[in-house]
Amino acid sequence: MMINVQNLGKKYQKTDDGRVIYHTLRDNLANMLTGKRPENIYEFWALKDVSFQVNEGDVVGVLGRNGAGKSTLLKLLSRITAPTTGSAELHGRVGSLLEVGTGFHLELTGRENIFVNGAIMGMNRPEIQRKFDDIVEFSGVGEFLDMPVKHYSSGMITRLAFSVAAFLEPEILVIDEVLATGDDEFQKRCMGQMKNISKSGRTILFVSHNMNAINQLCNRLFWLERGTLKADTTDVYNTLNKYLIGEAQENSTTHWLADDTHKLENDYFTLKSFALVDAQGGALPPIIPNDQQAFVEIKIEMKEYHPPMGMGYCVTSERGERLYWSFHNDTESEKRPDLQVGEHIIRAPIPRNMLNEGSYQVEFVSRFIPYRWIVEPGSSPASLVLQIRGGLSKSSLFQQRREALLAPEIVWSKAA
Amino acid sequence: MEKTGHHIIIQPQQSRPLWEDITELWHARALVWVFAWREISVRYKQALIGFLWVFLQPVIMTAIFTFVFSHVAKIQVSGNYPVFVLCGLILWQYFSRSVFEGCNAMVKEKLIITKIYFPRAAIIVAPHISNFLDALIALLVLVALMLLTGTAISPMIFLMPVFLVMAGLLSIGVSLVIAPLQAMYRDFAIIMPFLIQLAMFASPVFYPATSVPENLTWFFMVNPLSGLLEGMRWAAYGAEFPHALALVSTALWTIGLCVGGLYTFRILQGRLVDRL
Numbered sequence: 001m002m003i004n005v006q007n008l009g010k011k012y013q014k015t016d017d018g019r020v021i022y023h024t025l026r027d028n029l030a031n032m033l034t035g036k037r038p039e040n041i042y043e044f045w046a047l048k049d050v051s052f053q054v055n056e057g058d059v060v061g062v063l064g065r066n067g068a069g070k071s072t073l074l075k076l077l078s079r080i081t082a083p084t085t086g087s088a089e090l091h092g093r094v095g096s097l098l099e100v101g102t103g104f105h106l107e108l109t110g111r112e113n114i115f116v117n118g119a120i121m122g123m124n125r126p127e128i129q130r131k132f133d134d135i136v137e138f139s140g141v142g143e144f145l146d147m148p149v150k151h152y153s154s155g156m157i158t159r160l161a162f163s164v165a166a167f168l169e170p171e172i173l174v175i176d177e178v179l180a181t182g183d184d185e186f187q188k189r190c191m192g193q194m195k196n197i198s199k200s201g202r203t204i205l206f207v208s209h210n211m212n213a214i215n216q217l218c219n220r221l222f223w224l225e226r227g228t229l230k231a232d233t234t235d236v237y238n239t240l241n242k243y244l245i246g247e248a249q250e251n252s253t254t255h256w257l258a259d260d261t262h263k264l265e266n267d268y269f270t271l272k273s274f275a276l277v278d279a280q281g282g283a284l285p286p287i288i289p290n291d292q293q294a295f296v297e298i299k300i301e302m303k304e305y306h307p308p309m310g311m312g313y314c315v316t317s318e319r320g321e322r323l324y325w326s327f328h329n330d331t332e333s334e335k336r337p338d339l340q341v342g343e344h345i346i347r348a349p350i351p352r353n354m355l356n357e358g359s360y361q362v363e364f365v366s367r368f369i370p371y372r373w374i375v376e377p378g379s380s381p382a383s384l385v386l387q388i389r390g391g392l393s394k395s396s397l398f399q400q401r402r403e404a405l406l407a408p409e410i411v412w413s414k415a416a
Numbered sequence: 417m418e419k420t421g422h423h424i425i426i427q428p429q430q431s432r433p434l435w436e437d438i439t440e441l442w443h444a445r446a447l448v449w450v451f452a453w454r455e456i457s458v459r460y461k462q463a464l465i466g467f468l469w470v471f472l473q474p475v476i477m478t479a480i481f482t483f484v485f486s487h488v489a490k491i492q493v494s495g496n497y498p499v500f501v502l503c504g505l506i507l508w509q510y511f512s513r514s515v516f517e518g519c520n521a522m523v524k525e526k527l528i529i530t531k532i533y534f535p536r537a538a539i540i541v542a543p544h545i546s547n548f549l550d551a552l553i554a555l556l557v558l559v560a561l562m563l564l565t566g567t568a569i570s571p572m573i574f575l576m577p578v579f580l581v582m583a584g585l586l587s588i589g590v591s592l593v594i595a596p597l598q599a600m601y602r603d604f605a606i607i608m609p610f611l612i613q614l615a616m617f618a619s620p621v622f623y624p625a626t627s628v629p630e631n632l633t634w635f636f637m638v639n640p641l642s643g644l645l646e647g648m649r650w651a652a653y654g655a656e657f658p659h660a661l662a663l664v665s666t667a668l669w670t671i672g673l674c675v676g677g678l679y680t681f682r683i684l685q686g687r688l689v690d691r692l
Contacts, residue, residue, distance in 0.1 A: 012690065079426060079533035082686025088426040094533075102531040107458045119450035120534050171422070 002172055002203045003054040003077070007086035009227075010047045010072050046072040048227045049086070054205070054220075059198045061214035061236065062207045063243055064224035070207045071176060073224065074098060077205065078174050092171025092203070095121055097162065099176070106150035110141055110160060113149055117164045131167045138189070139163035159186055166193045173197060175206040191217060211240055254284050256364070256382045264364070264381050266374060268309060272299040272343070274364045274382040281347075289391025290407065294350045296362060301343045308369045311339065311346065314377040315386075316361040321405065323355070325365055325377060350386070353393070356407040360386045430682050437537075437678055444535040451542035456549060474554040477509070478502045478561070485622045493624050495653060496565045502558050503648040504621040506576075510551040511583045511641065512612050517543035518591025519608055522599035526692045536685050537678075540591045544584045551580050558652065570654040579647040582666060586640055589673025596684035600691045620645050626656075637661045640669035 047069040054060060064070045075081050077088060078096035103120045104113050114135055118128040136142050139159040141152070149157060165173070173194075194217055198204055208214055214221070214236065221239050223231035233239050256262065256274040264271035276284040277297045284294055296313045310327025317323060328346055329336045337346045350362070364382035366374040375381075392398050393409045401407070430437075441448075460467055478498050486497040493500045521539045522529060529536065555576060562569050598604035619641040620628075628636060636642040643662030649655035 076426060079424070080530060081689045083426060083428055085428060090424040090426070091422070093422045094424065096532060099531045103528050105454055105458060107461050108454065112454075112457070116450050116454055119447045120528065120532055122444075122447075122534065124446045 001053050002056050002058070002091050003052075003205075004089040005050060005052050005077075005086070006088070008047060008050045008073075008076060008083050008088055009045055009085035010069075010076060010081070011043050011045050011084040013043050045227050047076070047083075047224075050227075050229050051086075052222070052229065052232055054203055056201050056203060057198055058220050059194070059204045059218045060206070060220045060222055061218035062205060062222045062224065063214070063240070067226075068224040069227040070224055071098070072227075073222075074174050074176050074205065074207060077172075090172055093122065094172045094174060095165055095168045095170030096174040097165040097176070098174070102161070104149050104157060104161065107148055109148055110145045110152070113160070114164055117161065118168065121165065121168050121170075123168055131169075135160075135163045135167045138166065138193070140186075155186075162186075162190055166190070166197065169197075169202070171202050173202060173204045173206075175204065177207050177209065187213075211244065215240055253383075253385050254286060256384060262381065264375065268302070268304045268306075268374065269311075269366075270301045270303070271364060271382055272301060274298055274384065276350075276362065276384055276386055277347070284386075286385075287387040287389050290355065290357065290388050291353055291391040291409075293352050294386065295347050296350060297345060297347045298364065299343070299345045300339070302339050302341050305339050305341055306368070309339075309374070310367050310369050312365050312367075313348065314363045314365045314380075315350070315355070316363070316377065317405065318359045318361075322377060323360070323405070327367065327369065329369070353391075353409040354406060355386075355388055356404060357388050357390070357392065357401040360388070362386050428686075430686075434675075434678055434682075437535075437682055440535045441537050441541070444538050447534055447538045448541050448545065451539055452545035455542060455546040459546070470550050470553045471557060474502060474505060474509075474557045477505050481505065481622050491623050492627070494655065496567050499558070499562055499565060499567050499653060500624070500649065500655075501622050502554075502561060503652050504645045506551055506554045506558060507580060507583050507645055507648050508616060508619070508621045508641075509554070510547055510580055511587050512616065513550075514544045514547045514584060514587040515590050515594075515612060516608065517547070518587060519594040519598050519604070521591070522595045522688065522692070523605070526599075530689055530692055537592065537681060540595050541588055544588055548580065548584060552577065562653065567653050570650075570652060572651040572654070575651040576648055579644050579651065582670065583641070583644050585674065586644075586666065586670045589670055589677045592677025592681045593673060596681055596688050599688045600684070615641070638665055640666040
């Protein structure tokens with residue numbers, strides 16, 4: 001057995017707004033003297049009561065949503081931070097790669113950085129020298145070896161960092177989402193290298209959002225949810241699917257309805273509902289093709305109305321890029337829906353054949369134009385998810401997702 | 417696969433004996449060298465006059481101190497004042513810079529510490545080595561100055577690095593205690609430079625310990641730096657050998673701070689990452 005984890009737990013303290021608390025000595029002394037606990041601080045378990053055993057040659061993929069405890073688990077196992085409860089026993093040298101480029105000094109050359117990084121990971125000089133050529137060859141940065149790393153591209157730094165970690169030959173390798181960067185070619189080589197590592201009896205634990213990589217590499221899967229181990233299984237393929245379906249369902253909120261827990265109310269209005277609907281006003285399926293017309297429908301009760309007050313929606317991509325927002329009073333006054341005091345249902349289309357395949361956040365927003373937000377994008381309580389698959393175009397030549405923010409279908413014509 | 421025989425136990429609180437902390441650090445000595453070497457090479461790569469600066473600094477400092485304390489304040493010493501003050505400055509600069517950098521090491525290397533494990537004490541020890549090089553170069557300046565002023569060089573001059581090493585150990589002890597605190601409470605970043613400055617005035621750097629009033633001599637026996645500063649002068653040009661009590665106090669402080677430092681460091685190091 002390589003890893004034996006018993007009841008491992010990690011507790012953090014945070015403030016109400018989710019910040020880790022910043023201590024000053026004065027505050028701590030004052031609190032100590034008065035015996036008072038600082039306000040607005042709550043404790044939460046990033047990881048709670050997790051136990052498992054991992055054997056030689058196991059390649060374990062770690063799954064879970066943001067905040068499920070994946071990174072905390074890797075940080076504990078790589079001894080970066082100490083657990084609050086429980087214990088973990090590791091039999092073998094641990095190499096961890098939690099962030100690419102850690103320990104790289106920009107002023108130093110690639111060659112010098114290999115030695116620095118190797119030493120940080122626990123290699124001694126002869127060991128590094130022995131593996132130096134392999135590292136350089138694998139990374140493919142050979143010709144830039146004597147150039148300061150500050151002139152490298154981020155891809156080159158990634159490749160060099162992974163190469164150092166991969167050739168350290170630790171008995172236990174802990175990797176956090178490094179395959180997300182780097183080109184396809186290099187990712188394939190990384191995967192190959194990780195397969196080699198596991199074949200030689202070493203153990204790998206890795207977090208990835210790349211489901212293909214997990215499916216190909218792992219013979220075991222940990223599924224973390226809210227800090228606990230929801231599943232520990234060797235049935236990788238089926239569990240992955242279950243996870244993906246669960247994620248799609250959870251994300252497929254196409255309807256927001258005011259109730260006891262969901263409220264959006266202020267001095268000007270009360271939001272009653274906010275939904276994605278089709279042309280007939282019926283509920284939209286969780287995933288639609290790009291050529292289907294979707295509408296945003298807002299049911300609102302106005303308590304007070306001022307003409308510069310705009311009600312609208314904002315579309316944000318999965319990666320957080322704000323694509324646009326639109327208000328009901330963006331058009332000339334005759335064409336706007338009139339929002340006098342009372343209840344109204346207003347509707348606006350989301351342009352079809354414009355967004356790309358993917359998942360989008362659609363939020364209710366409101367603003368005193370142009371002064372201040374009443375409900376700001378990014379923090380709106382009423383938020384929906386629009387998922388688009390397929391329907392990019394009628395042309396057989398435009399069926400594949402393009403790596404671009406938008407995928408409009410644009411009609412071309414002959415100019416002369 | 418070859419077994420390396422590593423066996424790691426991760427627990428809320430380390431339960432292994434203290435000497436294992438020291439052996440772990442000893443095994444990581446290659447890393448200490450790498451950190452020190454990185455510091456040195458970056459220092460000289462970045463600064464155009466980097467290497468020249470190492471020579472210039474003791475020269476300029478000596479000139480200023482000589483002007484202020486010998487010509488203006490008229491402090492009397494046996495022998496040549498520039499030689500006297502440079503002997504003290506070399507040790508003082510080495511000590512104060514190492515304390516400053518050692519205490520700040522955890523904050524400075526925050527990015528590495530939060531992403532990768534290695535014996536944390538390594539980054540605290542490393543600046544003591546890179547600064548040692550500067551101190552050795554400053555010793556060359558001292559020799560040149562002594563030749564220039566016609567001061568007789570004592571055969572004991574080869575013992576000067578020994579006093580520097582002792583100052584380094586003392587500084588490591590201080591840093592082990594303060595560094596984790598400075599990482600957790602940023603207040604220390606403000607207090608430390610002030611305390612370091614205060615310590616210079618409280619130590620016989622630019623004045624001889626013999627010139628202080630009798631009723632304060634006890635203070636210079638307790639001050640762990642005074643024995644070392646006087647030791648530097650004894651080794652360089654045969655000034656009076658430091659009082660035995662002063663050296664005993666240096667040893668006691670060093671041992672106490674290093675052992676206590678290793679203890680507090682192990683208690684705090686697991687927690688401070690969450691607060692960086």
